[in-house]
Amino acid sequence: VEVVVVSDDGHTGAFDHLFTAAVRDGLGEEGYGSWRSIDEPDAVSLSFGFPYPESFPHEELVAAAEAVFEAEHDTALQYGGGDYADRLVETVAERERRRGIDCGPENVLLTNGATHAIDVVCHTFLERGDEVFVEAPTFMGSLKLFGNYGVEVTGFENDADGLRVDAVAAELERREDAGEATPKLLYTIPTFQNPTGTTLSRERRERLVELAEAHDFVVLEDDAYGALRYDGADLPPLAALDGSGRVVRTNTFSKTVAPGVRSGWVLGDEELLEEVTRMRAGGTNTFTQSVLGYYCTEGPFEENVAELRTRYAERRDHMLDCLEEHMPPAAEWTEPDGGFFVWVTLPEAVDTEELLPRAAEEGVTYLPGELFFPDDRGRNCLRLSFSHVSPGEMDRGVAALARATRSAMAGD
Amino acid sequence: VEVVVVSDDGHTGAFDHLFTAAVRDGLGEEGYGSWRSIDEPDAVSLSFGFPYPESFPHEELVAAAEAVFEAEHDTALQYGGGDYADRLVETVAERERRRGIDCGPENVLLTNGATHAIDVVCHTFLERGDEVFVEAPTFMGSLKLFGNYGVEVTGFENDADGLRVDAVAAELERREDAGEATPKLLYTIPTFQNPTGTTLSRERRERLVELAEAHDFVVLEDDAYGALRYDGADLPPLAALDGSGRVVRTNTFSKTVAPGVRSGWVLGDEELLEEVTRMRAGGTNTFTQSVLGYYCTEGPFEENVAELRTRYAERRDHMLDCLEEHMPPAAEWTEPDGGFFVWVTLPEAVDTEELLPRAAEEGVTYLPGELFFPDDRGRNCLRLSFSHVSPGEMDRGVAALARATRSAMAGD
Numbered sequence: 103v104e105v106v107v108v109s110d111d112g113h114t115g116a117f118d119h120l121f122t123a124a125v126r127d128g129l130g131e132e133g134y135g136s137w138r139s140i141d142e143p144d145a146v147s148l149s150f151g152f153p154y155p156e157s158f159p160h161e162e163l164v165a166a167a168e169a170v171f172e173a174e175h176d177t178a179l180q181y182g183g184g185d186y187a188d189r190l191v192e193t194v195a196e197r198e199r200r201r202g203i204d205c206g207p208e209n210v211l212l213t214n215g216a217t218h219a220i221d222v223v224c225h226t227f228l229e230r231g232d233e234v235f236v237e238a239p240t241f242m243g244s245l246k247l248f249g250n251y252g253v254e255v256t257g258f259e260n261d262a263d264g265l266r267v268d269a270v271a272a273e274l275e276r277r278e279d280a281g282e283a284t285p286k287l288l289y290t291i292p293t294f295q296n297p298t299g300t301t302l303s304r305e306r307r308e309r310l311v312e313l314a315e316a317h318d319f320v321v322l323e324d325d326a327y328g329a330l331r332y333d334g335a336d337l338p339p340l341a342a343l344d345g346s347g348r349v350v351r352t353n354t355f356s357k358t359v360a361p362g363v364r365s366g367w368v369l370g371d372e373e374l375l376e377e378v379t380r381m382r383a384g385g386t387n388t389f390t391q392s393v394l395g396y397y398c399t400e401g402p403f404e405e406n407v408a409e410l411r412t413r414y415a416e417r418r419d420h421m422l423d424c425l426e427e428h429m430p431p432a433a434e435w436t437e438p439d440g441g442f443f444v445w446v447t448l449p450e451a452v453d454t455e456e457l458l459p460r461a462a463e464e465g466v467t468y469l470p471g472e473l474f475f476p477d478d479r480g481r482n483c484l485r486l487s488f489s490h491v492s493p494g495e496m497d498r499g500v501a502a503l504a505r506a507t508r509s510a511m512a513g514d
Numbered sequence: 515v516e517v518v519v520v521s522d523d524g525h526t527g528a529f530d531h532l533f534t535a536a537v538r539d540g541l542g543e544e545g546y547g548s549w550r551s552i553d554e555p556d557a558v559s560l561s562f563g564f565p566y567p568e569s570f571p572h573e574e575l576v577a578a579a580e581a582v583f584e585a586e587h588d589t590a591l592q593y594g595g596g597d598y599a600d601r602l603v604e605t606v607a608e609r610e611r612r613r614g615i616d617c618g619p620e621n622v623l624l625t626n627g628a629t630h631a632i633d634v635v636c637h638t639f640l641e642r643g644d645e646v647f648v649e650a651p652t653f654m655g656s657l658k659l660f661g662n663y664g665v666e667v668t669g670f671e672n673d674a675d676g677l678r679v680d681a682v683a684a685e686l687e688r689r690e691d692a693g694e695a696t697p698k699l700l701y702t703i704p705t706f707q708n709p710t711g712t713t714l715s716r717e718r719r720e721r722l723v724e725l726a727e728a729h730d731f732v733v734l735e736d737d738a739y740g741a742l743r744y745d746g747a748d749l750p751p752l753a754a755l756d757g758s759g760r761v762v763r764t765n766t767f768s769k770t771v772a773p774g775v776r777s778g779w780v781l782g783d784e785e786l787l788e789e790v791t792r793m794r795a796g797g798t799n800t801f802t803q804s805v806l807g808y809y810c811t812e813g814p815f816e817e818n819v820a821e822l823r824t825r826y827a828e829r830r831d832h833m834l835d836c837l838e839e840h841m842p843p844a845a846e847w848t849e850p851d852g853g854f855f856v857w858v859t860l861p862e863a864v865d866t867e868e869l870l871p872r873a874a875e876e877g878v879t880y881l882p883g884e885l886f887f888p889d890d891r892g893r894n895c896l897r898l899s900f901s902h903v904s905p906g907e908m909d910r911g912v913a914a915l916a917r918a919t920r921s922a923m924a925g926d
Contacts, residue, residue, distance in 0.1 A: 113785060114785060116758075116759065116785070117732075117759070117760075117783075117785065117786050117789075120639055120698055120730070120731075120732055121638060121639060121789060122637075122638065122639060122640065122641045123641065125638055125639075125789050125792070125793065128792065129789070133788070133791060133792030134791075134792060134794070134795045134796065135797075138594070152592055153592070155587065155588035155589075155592065158587075158590075158591040158592075160587065160590075160591070163579065163583075163801070164576065164579050164583065167575065167576050168576050171572040171573075171575075171576065175567065175570075175572065176567035177567075178570075178572075178774060179572070179575075179772035179773065179774035179775065180564055180565070180570075180772070180773055180774060181562065181564055181768075181773040181774075182550070214626040214776075214796070214798070214799065215796050215797060215799075217795055217796025217797070218626070218795075218796050225534075225662070226533060226534065226537055227532055227533060227534060227537075228534065229535065229642075230641075243795070243796070246792075246795065247795045247796075250793050286532055319532075320529075320532055346528075347529070348529075356593075361591065361592055361593040361797065361800070362590060362591035362593075362595060362799065362800035362801040362804070363591065363799065363801050364626075364797060364798060364799035364800070364801070364802075365799075371529075373525060373526060373528070373529065376545070377529075377533060377537050377541070379545060379546075380537070380540065380543075380545030380546060380658075380662070381537065381662050382546070383546045383629055383630075383633055383655070383662060384546065384626070384627050384628070384633065384655070384659075385547075385627060385629070385773065385776060386626070386776060387626065387627075387774065387775065387776035387799050387802055388773070388774035388776070389575070389772070389774040389775050389776070389802055390776075390799055390801055392774070
């Protein structure tokens with residue numbers, strides 16, 4: 103008789119010894135996307151970076167599919183795809199050149215979305231025991247992903263000008279003086295950061311690229327929100343300032359077309375990209391890529407992105423107005439020039455994870471701050487998304503958050 | 515002045531020390547898909563497992579996209595997708611149940627194609643230094659993929675009844691007696707194997723599943739061709755014979771819909787799948803999944819697969835006729851009951867990689883046998899695909915192969 107001990111969550115452990123060490127380390131932890139459970143059906147969700155549904159270019163994509171299949175009957179659905187899939191690569195390179203990056207199609211590797219892009223870069227560089235530097239807070243999905251590789255993650259503070267590059271420099275110098283190991287990779291979202299909405303200053307960008315070369319690490323620049331600027335002038339991406347090939351850049355069409363098209367890319371030095379390509383393995387979705395290739399070159403992609411900027415700017419403004427109107431004076435929040443998010447800091451005594459059930463009862467959900475930290479910071483912070491809900495819902499949601507906050511502050 | 519040594523292929527090595535050990539081991543090796551360079555534009559390509567272009571359901575997919583967007587305006591392109599993406603999961607589970615596997619939607623994880631499915635299983639189980647058992651020959655893409663994880667690959671012979679499970683059993687017993695390590699994973703394509711076209715017998719299937727339990731390894735069952743049977747009765751998949759949850763199964767719509775839809779799945783024990791899901795990270799393509807969900811449940815998917823079986827059976831028959839007609843008596847080949855491939859064995863003295871340029875000159879390309887082995891076997895073998903070219907081209911291609919073979923045998 104074999105006795106299998108089943109834990110409360112149904113985990114028998116029958117296969118545990120066969121998993122990698124990184125998987126075993128994470129057993130019992132919730133995986134990528136587990137934060138989805140935070141939404142309550144009756145509450146206004148300010149939780150997720152979902153585009154608003156009216157933004158999806160349904161008709162344009164159907165028209166693109168028809169045109170592509172008409173033109174590329176033999177190749178669009180075949181391995182490797184046809185000319186429109188190639189055009190997508192060229193369009194990506196051309197748009198990146200407009201951002202000031204010296205690149206061509208040979209520097210672009212299409213992926214199944216931004217997380218897949220980050221994943222293949224991790225697969226190329228990271229082994230168990232390696233270390234990654236990040237902004238703290240940073241995108242919770244990337245933190246989960248780094249966990250899959252069994253690496254240490256060290257977080258550095260953000261301020262209104264983004265990552266405190268001076269703190270990174272000081273730590274690198276301290277370590278080198280002490281003969282300690284420096285990290286292999288620094289992951290950053292320099293523009294309209296997730297979750298804070300802040301943007302890394304020009305000066306810090308230049309300094310960060312210098313540090314990468316001086317201290318021999320790779321910078322992974324996640325630019326998922328970079329195309330969605332509502333105020334001010336574009337700053338050069340890190341990849342545009344880099345002369346050493348150490349900046350690897352990832353991006354996605356999830357915010358400029360739709361999450362469902364699940365298409366992104368890695369941009370990098372050709373020699374480095376060769377190895378990333380090798381580690382990607384398998385093909386990508388030429389159906390979607392062809393449709394996007396058509397939509398981006400012969401469809402109204404640029405006009406639609408311009409429209410998105412206008413609409414998201416209105417939402418951003420409305421979110422800031424709602425916060426100003428409803429929140430208690432002790433609360434603070436960021437004022438992003440682009441992207442989807444506002445980062446709210448409540449008084450130290452308020453724990454945003456403990457607050458969440460009460461907030462949901464009042465009629466709103468959000469993501470608690472601690473999800474975005476590799477350590478236990480951020481407990482009095484939370485992320486709000488202004489991308490998804492209607493202005494009226496936003497108003498109701500922020501009012502509910504304010505009520506919950508006031509009652510927590512009052513010690514109710 | 516910094517001196518950078520550039521090798522003949524332009525590789526400077528500037529980043530080599532930052533790559534993982536597995537990437538460093540593979541530097542200079544060609545990556546996934548490098549076999550694509552084997553085609554010559556003027557020759558008939560019998561190289562690749564490409565579906566024939568007339569098989570692509572263009573109109574059905576456009577109609578599906580229209581219907582899905584009409585019904586799911588808010589969700590089809592959003593993170594997570596809508597009902598049609600869910601229906602795809604249910605359809606997969608239902609089709610797998612019809613194959614005799616006890617499963618539901620909770621056992622299915624959608625992926626970006628079969629190679630992605632195999633990749634996430636590898637990511638969950640394999641670390642540098644682990645070992646994988648495979649059939650030899652086996653799918654060259656999977657061999658490349660295993661290389662990305664820095665594992666040892668040990669190949670066991672195939673015969674007309676598939677993998678020599680007796681040889682696997684003997685090696686496992688020998689190792690346990692000698693106190694040597696046994697592998698963590700055995701990768702197999704039991705049905706219409708790539709590249710040989712052979713099918714594992716019922717008896718060997720049962721024995722293999724017993725071995726996995728007795729010797730504590732996971733079986734990765736790649737069933738990419740399983741739906742395309744032209745003769746005989748279906749055999750139960752390994753997953754249908756397994757009572758221990760040790761069989762993880764991967765599959766794809768690349769051969770039953772089109773490669774461009776880049777959609778596949780992992781099927782497995784729920785507890786095990788939880789960790790595979792965690793290692794997948796990131797979303798999948800809900801645009802394509804919704805379109806497939808519609809096409810598979812309300813579109814003519816089943817009828818089209820039945821039609822594919824008829825058309826591929828004709829192609830398989832024609833390929834065997836061509837071989838019979840043209841090839842010298844010293845050549846041997848497999849006679850597959852399904853799938854896309856015939857495996858040809860030439861006399862020992864003929865090296866199929868050396869033969870390839872001459873064959874291309876005569877007017878045909880194929881994949882040399884050694885691509886499919888983890889070691890240096892297979893030099894007198896080659897794979898032919900009957901899936902892609904027209905019957906007339908197939909005839910010309912096999913005639914060209916026969917001419918090249920005869921002249922190599924004659925020592926020209």
